[in-house]
Amino acid sequence: MARATARHPRLPWSTRLDKFQRRFAPYIFVSPFFLLFAVFGLFPIVFSLYLSLQVWNPVQGLGTMRYVGLENYVWLMDDPWFWRSIQNTLWIAVASGVPQHVIAIPLAFALSRGIRRFRHPLTAAYFLPYITSAVAVALVFLTIFGTQFGILNQALIYLANAPWSAWAFGGMADSLPVNWLGRAPNIKPAISILVIWQYFGFNVVLYAAGLATIPKDYYEAAEIDGASARQSFFHITLPLLRPMIFFAVTLTIIGNLQLFDQPFILTDGTGGTSQAGMTVVMYLYRTGFNWLEMGTAAAIAWLLVLLIGILTLIHFRFFGRSGLETRD
Amino acid sequence: MRAAVIADTRSVSDQGAASWLGRGLLYLLLLALALLTLFPFYWMFVLATHFQSDIYSAPPPMWFGQALERNYAALLARLPFLRNIWNSFYIAGMATLTTMFFASLAGFAFAMYEFRFKRLLFGIVVGSLMVPPALGIIPYYLIIQWLGWLDTPRAIWFPAMASAFGIFLMRQYIASSMPRDLMDAGRIDGASEFRIYWSIALPIIRPGLATLGLVTFIGQWNNFLIPLVVLSSRPSFTVPVALRTMQGLIQTDWGAVLVGTALAVLPLLLIFTVASRQVIEGLVAGSIKG
Numbered sequence: 061m062a063r064a065t066a067r068h069p070r071l072p073w074s075t076r077l078d079k080f081q082r083r084f085a086p087y088i089f090v091s092p093f094f095l096l097f098a099v100f101g102l103f104p105i106v107f108s109l110y111l112s113l114q115v116w117n118p119v120q121g122l123g124t125m126r127y128v129g130l131e132n133y134v135w136l137m138d139d140p141w142f143w144r145s146i147q148n149t150l151w152i153a154v155a156s157g158v159p160q161h162v163i164a165i166p167l168a169f170a171l172s173r174g175i176r177r178f179r180h181p182l183t184a185a186y187f188l189p190y191i192t193s194a195v196a197v198a199l200v201f202l203t204i205f206g207t208q209f210g211i212l213n214q215a216l217i218y219l220a221n222a223p224w225s226a227w228a229f230g231g232m233a234d235s236l237p238v239n240w241l242g243r244a245p246n247i248k249p250a251i252s253i254l255v256i257w258q259y260f261g262f263n264v265v266l267y268a269a270g271l272a273t274i275p276k277d278y279y280e281a282a283e284i285d286g287a288s289a290r291q292s293f294f295h296i297t298l299p300l301l302r303p304m305i306f307f308a309v310t311l312t313i314i315g316n317l318q319l320f321d322q323p324f325i326l327t328d329g330t331g332g333t334s335q336a337g338m339t340v341v342m343y344l345y346r347t348g349f350n351w352l353e354m355g356t357a358a359a360i361a362w363l364l365v366l367l368i369g370i371l372t373l374i375h376f377r378f379f380g381r382s383g384l385e386t387r388d
Numbered sequence: 389m390r391a392a393v394i395a396d397t398r399s400v401s402d403q404g405a406a407s408w409l410g411r412g413l414l415y416l417l418l419l420a421l422a423l424l425t426l427f428p429f430y431w432m433f434v435l436a437t438h439f440q441s442d443i444y445s446a447p448p449p450m451w452f453g454q455a456l457e458r459n460y461a462a463l464l465a466r467l468p469f470l471r472n473i474w475n476s477f478y479i480a481g482m483a484t485l486t487t488m489f490f491a492s493l494a495g496f497a498f499a500m501y502e503f504r505f506k507r508l509l510f511g512i513v514v515g516s517l518m519v520p521p522a523l524g525i526i527p528y529y530l531i532i533q534w535l536g537w538l539d540t541p542r543a544i545w546f547p548a549m550a551s552a553f554g555i556f557l558m559r560q561y562i563a564s565s566m567p568r569d570l571m572d573a574g575r576i577d578g579a580s581e582f583r584i585y586w587s588i589a590l591p592i593i594r595p596g597l598a599t600l601g602l603v604t605f606i607g608q609w610n611n612f613l614i615p616l617v618v619l620s621s622r623p624s625f626t627v628p629v630a631l632r633t634m635q636g637l638i639q640t641d642w643g644a645v646l647v648g649t650a651l652a653v654l655p656l657l658l659i660f661t662v663a664s665r666q667v668i669e670g671l672v673a674g675s676i677k678g
Binding site: 078081082085086087089090092093094096097099100101103104105107108111118167170171174175178180181182183184185186187188189190191192193194195196197199200201202203204208209211214257261262265266269314318320321324325328329341344345348349354357358361362364365368 | 411414415417418419421422423425426428429431432435443444445446447448490491493494496497498501503506509512513516519520521522523524525526527528529530531533546547549550552555575580581582585606609610612613616617627628631632635642645646648649652653656657660664665667668671672
């Protein structure tokens with residue numbers, strides 16, 4: 061009865077409106093995201109699963125879509141280019157991923173424990189490549205990697221011949237100048253160098269944030285016990301940083317498996333000599349938009365998701381638990 | 389007592405000549421690495437001012453040259469580059485403004501209200517962050533095609549309006565900076581729920597909102613894969629896509645290309661010099677709190 065009167069049309073409009081807006085406000089506030097996500101996020105995911113079971117060339121219109129079951133997936137299993145793109149991606153993911161962390165952890169330690177001044181300007185310098193356009197910096201690296209006149213080769217030639225540095229670099233002299241982007245075995249290292257340069261600073265900041273959570277007392281206690289900086293690093297910093305290492309490596313795995321901009325520009329969109337620089341996302345792009353095989357491209361996307369899922373799972377299984385154990 | 393001991397050991401180790409030398413070396417090392425990191429940017433600006441013949445010379449030029457105007461003219465001869473810059477600004481600007489509004493509104497709802505399905509809905513927001521962007525790229529293209537939006541700016545900024553990352557960042561920020569009592573205070577004063585968001589929440593979260601704006605702008609300015617897929621004509625290209633077309637010609641005009649990359653990087657350098665702390669914090673905090 062009370063309810064019926066509450067809904068009675070003779071209640072003033074303003075009161076009814078007021079009740080309505082109070083009750084539904086949170087739903088209305090979050091609705092734009094869900095509408096957009098439904099159309100541009102969720103639907104593409106579902107549709108790409110459907111598409112991966114079809115053969116379809118978009119130029120010929122929707123009517124030409126033909127259901128083929130798992131044929132796209134089966135075909136990819138026998139496709140040498142697909143496997144090469146997986147190999148390339150894994151190679152680059154490791155070669156560009158591991159050094160990022162090997163550089164970033166001691167660097168973050170040095171910044172937050174070793175020095176007192178200029179922390180921020182130094183950190184900002186390391187971080188800068190991360191926020192700049194990958195396309196722009198890849199184009200700059202194209203000139204740096206130039207065979208005859210690239211600054212990297214010229215620097216290496218100088219170092220290999222100069223008396224003060226020949227002991228370290230002289231061994232390279234015979235292989236100089238390096239044809240970084242023209243010879244297949246050099247393409248992946250060149251891409252990795254660019255990726256390391258662009259992303260190590262991000263990890264420095266992550267690890268600096270992780271270090272900030274380690275209580276200063278630990279270091280002070282160690283110092284009183286006569287521990288050196290090196291000992292503090294290996295016995296305090298590294299163990300306590302483990303959860304952050306786990307997290308940062310997770311981000312690197314997920315990001316590196318999806319590399320596109322840098323290899324795309326460095327290999328001029330082709331994947332390079334014998335596709336040595338073609339990553340999975342590049343292969344996906346070429347399959348879908350250069351060769352217009354939308355069904356196969358969708359299947360590649362799902363296999364990539366599977367690969368990311370499996371590797372993340374392995375990472376969680378082997379390192380996640382031990383990361384948590386040190387915390388307990 | 390303990391504090392005195394610590395102060396004592398510290399001052400001793402600080403006065404040690406070995407430690408002083410070590411610290412100096414450490415500064416030198418860190419500085420060298422910073423210069424090495426910044427070098428490609430310097431190099432880009434230097435080569436952008438040189439003729440092709442200087443770029444292809446050994447040893448290479450290390451200081452600025454005379455060819456900036458020539459290279460800029462060559463760039464404009466190849467591309468409607470000012471138009472491309474405008475496109476990038478327009479797309480990044482629209483995405484930034486709309487994201488700031490919708491993400492803070494949704495973040496406000498998730499931080500300040502209790503409502504049915506809240507946990508589930510927020511779970512979807514966070515879960516959507518885990519989806520690899522490449523997964524949906526083909527259907528994304530098809531949807532844009534069906535909407536008739538191919539080769540238009542809204543193909544890029546419209547779907548980016550309410551980013552999950554932004555909602556997440558704003559929820560964390562609002563939850564930690566706005567007391568819930570303010571909600572009731574606003575209601576007692578007769579403000580509508582939206583009015584509470586607009587007049588009470590927004591002024592409080594201004595710093596967090598600025599961070600979100602910076603991060604969104606940078607992300608959209610650098611965005612490559614989506615514009616590459618949905619844009620097809622030179623006048624509608626964004627800067628990264630336009631630069632890509634300069635590549636792979638029989639003889640790439642590197643001076644012109646590098647003027648273009650310098651212009652692509654310049655706005656980011658400006659933003660970063662003014663607000664580096666906020667940018668770093670926004671980009672890193674967003675991922676850490678996840």
